Amino acid sequence: MTRWDLGHYTPRKDSAIAPEVWEKLLRLEGRYPWRRGMLVPALMEVAQHHKWVSRRQMEELAEFCEVSPTEVMGVATFYTMIYTQPVGDYNIQVCRTLSCALCGAERLIEHLKEKLGIGEFETTPDGRFTLTPVECLAACCGAPVVQINQDYYENVTPEKLDEILASLPEKRTLNPKGEAR
Amino acid sequence: MAPKEVRVCSFGRHIEDYWKLSVYEQTKLCEDAEEGMVGYSAARKALTTMSPDEVIEEVKRSGLRGKGGAGFNTGLKWSFMPKDDGLEHFLVVNGDESEPGTANDREIMTWSPHLLLEGIIIASYAIRANTCYIYIRGEMFKQIRCMNRAIEEAYEKGYLGKNIFGTDFSLDVYVQTGAGAYICGEETALLSSLMGERGYPRPKPPFPAQKGAFDLPTTVNNVQTIATVPAIIALGADWHLSYGTEKSPGMRMFCVSGHVQRPGHYEFPFGITLRELIYDVCGGPPGGKKVKAVIPGGSSAPMIPGDATDNDLLDTPLTYEDCVTAGTLLGSGAVIVMDEDTDIVWAAHNLIRFYAHESCGKCTPCREGTPWMRMVLERILRGEGVSEDVKLLADIAEGIETKSFCALGDAAAWAMQGALRHFSHEFEEKIRRGKGAAKVFQASYASGLMSLYQPTLEPVRTHRDPRREAEQIAHPLARRMRAWYGGDEE
Ligand SMILES: Cc1cc2nc3c(=O)[nH]c(=O)nc-3n(C[C@H](O)[C@H](O)[C@H](O)COP(=O)(O)O)c2cc1C
Ligand code: SF4
Numbered sequence: 001m002t003r004w005d006l007g008h009y010t011p012r013k014d015s016a017i018a019p020e021v022w023e024k025l026l027r028l029e030g031r032y033p034w035r036r037g038m039l040v041p042a043l044m045e046v047a048q049h050h051k052w053v054s055r056r057q058m059e060e061l062a063e064f065c066e067v068s069p070t071e072v073m074g075v076a077t078f079y080t081m082i083y084t085q086p087v088g089d090y091n092i093q094v095c096r097t098l099s100c101a102l103c104g105a106e107r108l109i110e111h112l113k114e115k116l117g118i119g120e121f122e123t124t125p126d127g128r129f130t131l132t133p134v135e136c137l138a139a140c141c142g143a144p145v146v147q148i149n150q151d152y153y154e155n156v157t158p159e160k161l162d163e164i165l166a167s168l169p170e171k172r173t174l175n176p177k178g179e180a181r
Numbered sequence: 182m183a184p185k186e187v188r189v190c191s192f193g194r195h196i197e198d199y200w201k202l203s204v205y206e207q208t209k210l211c212e213d214a215e216e217g218m219v220g221y222s223a224a225r226k227a228l229t230t231m232s233p234d235e236v237i238e239e240v241k242r243s244g245l246r247g248k249g250g251a252g253f254n255t256g257l258k259w260s261f262m263p264k265d266d267g268l269e270h271f272l273v274v275n276g277d278e279s280e281p282g283t284a285n286d287r288e289i290m291t292w293s294p295h296l297l298l299e300g301i302i303i304a305s306y307a308i309r310a311n312t313c314y315i316y317i318r319g320e321m322f323k324q325i326r327c328m329n330r331a332i333e334e335a336y337e338k339g340y341l342g343k344n345i346f347g348t349d350f351s352l353d354v355y356v357q358t359g360a361g362a363y364i365c366g367e368e369t370a371l372l373s374s375l376m377g378e379r380g381y382p383r384p385k386p387p388f389p390a391q392k393g394a395f396d397l398p399t400t401v402n403n404v405q406t407i408a409t410v411p412a413i414i415a416l417g418a419d420w421h422l423s424y425g426t427e428k429s430p431g432m433r434m435f436c437v438s439g440h441v442q443r444p445g446h447y448e449f450p451f452g453i454t455l456r457e458l459i460y461d462v463c464g465g466p467p468g469g470k471k472v473k474a475v476i477p478g479g480s481s482a483p484m485i486p487g488d489a490t491d492n493d494l495l496d497t498p499l500t501y502e503d504c505v506t507a508g509t510l511l512g513s514g515a516v517i518v519m520d521e522d523t524d525i526v527w528a529a530h531n532l533i534r535f536y537a538h539e540s541c542g543k544c545t546p547c548r549e550g551t552p553w554m555r556m557v558l559e560r561i562l563r564g565e566g567v568s569e570d571v572k573l574l575a576d577i578a579e580g581i582e583t584k585s586f587c588a589l590g591d592a593a594a595w596a597m598q599g600a601l602r603h604f605s606h607e608f609e610e611k612i613r614r615g616k617g618a619a620k621v622f623q624a625s626y627a628s629g630l631m632s633l634y635q636p637t638l639e640p641v642r643t644h645r646d647p648r649r650e651a652e653q654i655a656h657p658l659a660r661r662m663r664a665w666y667g668g669d670e671e
């Protein structure tokens with residue numbers, strides 16, 4: 001499935017990016033006529049696996065995509081899903097845009113703040129939960145919608161949310177493909 | 182009585198395992214398809230019996246209009262692609278669905294990934310593209326997995342790759358993930374993002390058909406647009422023309438959300454009225470309430486009043502032309518229903534906060550204007566509004582509309598203007614009642630990340646300092662902006 005041959009990158013020996021992520025990143029090579037095209041998906045892969053992207057990782061991605069590190073930083077800070085600071089094991093993203101707000105999203109946010117004792121964009125001291133209000137998740141028919149890491153939960157009520165949070169495993173798990181769940 | 186549903190893009194939702202290639206190629210293409218018109222037969226027909234120009238001509242004649250928002254004739258858009266220029270061409274499928282209220286593309290990618298792939302094969306053949314990127318928004322991990330799996334299956338079966346159906350046409354399809362930015366749905370911003378840049382829109386011209394992805398000719402189409410193409414090729418342009426109205430032929434998926442008993446996706450020919458859709462199909466608002474306002478085409482379309490008001494516009498047929506007559510837009514076909522108890526000021530604030538959050542910051546009217554409107558709305562919600570605020574909001578909206586770089590600014594202005602046009606009395610009422618009517622202003626109303634505009638996020642001030650207030654509302658750029666765009670004073 002390789003269309004363009006633009007050379008191959010060899011990751012540094014002491015890379016800050018996990019080998020299983022590199023495996024996926026190297027598969028992106030040859031998909032775009034410019035190496036730079038790989039940047040956004042690459043940042044996403046790193047952010048998903050490591051929960052956030054550090055400066056050192058950005059530098060390596062800059063080498064990988066043949067752009068300057070500042071450009072990587074510029075791109076990383078544009079997108080809301082690429083965190084440049086650590087987030088909790090479970091990032092609870094509550095949609096608060098109109099359809100969900102009409103169906104009670106604010107109640108969910110208030111409930112979570114109270115239950116977890118944190119404010120918006122904050123992480124619990126044990127590093128387990130982060131509360132992130134987000135804009136429309138494109139599942140408006142199931143409003144209100146909550147996304148926890150990669151999974152969507154629809155028609156959520158505070159009670160249902162309690163159940164969901166209680167059912168989450170102790171530690172963030174990766175599925176067999178190494179994707180964060 | 183509501184007209185009958187026509188299932189084209191939503192056909193697969195009702196069939197078990199439709200997302201598997203083995204099921205897709207055994208099942209007829211859509212409800213109207215005849216015997217033998219199974220999955221991938223339309224692509225086979227296009228590639229083996231038609232020339233690319235014939236495909237374009239057929240789609241043009243069918244009157245298919247883009248479902249992404251602007252409603253441009255798809256066949257016409259394809260015909261802008263250069264022919265025989267010896268360059269690489271690209272098809273980019275826009276699956277960055279983030280318009281509040283819209284959830285159609287997600288359904289198609291989940292339930293009928295092969296329908297989308299079949300459309301991609303036909304469209305790529307028509308525009309002479311050998312590479313297609315499906316740009317899916319980053320949050321949709323499930324849909325990304327669905328599409329990747331479907332692409333794998335299609336490669337195995339030879340529907341993608343080299344020499345498809347024994348012709349000399351080859352096609353590679355890749356899934357490109359977004360990373361969370363509404364503006365990346367705008368086609369030029371999407372291309373910037375695809376090229377590994379910040380998702381800033383780019384000036385047009387040059388149009389994507391001249392200089393698009395990686396500076397090569399590119400066509401950007403919405404997921405639902407592409408997913409409608411196989412049925413048009415299989416059943417013909419006349420079949421498509423037999424549905425809908427003259428100016429809006431065919432059908433589209435409507436995504437109804439908000440205060441209705443049965444929210445969901447429904448596919449109807451253009452021309453079904455809002456009343457039929459909301460009451461007959463979705464059961465109306467819960468608790469026997471009436472509708473105060475409806476947004477018929479995603480948050481960018483101005484809201485129109487419903488049957489709880491004196492100016493009931495629910496009989497508007499959902500077509501591009503009738504929506505414009507009613508002072509709104511069909512946009513992305515996302516119907517958001519607000520019942521009679523909804524606070525319109527609150528709803529407007531919610532929408533404007535969305536735009537203030539998603540403005541990419543490239544151009545001044547939108548970058549400065551949207552947070553400014555948000556601040557004024559927050560002030561009204563806190564019960565501290567002043568009587569000039571309604572006019573101020575209208576002025577800011579006017580200062581953004583048509584003066585911003587891309588359509589996001591316009592959309593924000595329209596959302597504000599729609600609320601003001603039909604519900605200005607609610608704004609005035611709220612301002613008049615002041616603190617008495619104020620909801621307890623919760624921090625979650627405000628956008629947490631916009632630290633730049635932190636002053637408004639302060640707790641409610643106990644005594645008002647008119648000078649400070651004036652300063653805050655006369656945002657640094659406010660006066661200069663008015664002077665520049667022509668305001669009344671100065
Ligand atoms: C701010 C903004 C956001 C947009 N978001 C989307 C989107 O999420 N999905 C989409 O298909 N089109 C979106 N569009 C429309 C695209 O720019 C473009 O018109 C569309 O992808 C063209 O495809 P079509 O002709 O098939 O409709 C957006 C436009 C603007 C201005
Ligand atoms: S109108 Fe808004 S989103 Fe569009 S370019 Fe200007 S700042 Fe960016």
Ligand code: FES
Binds near residue numbers: 095097100139140145
């Ligand atoms: S408004 Fe919440 S998912 Fe769309």
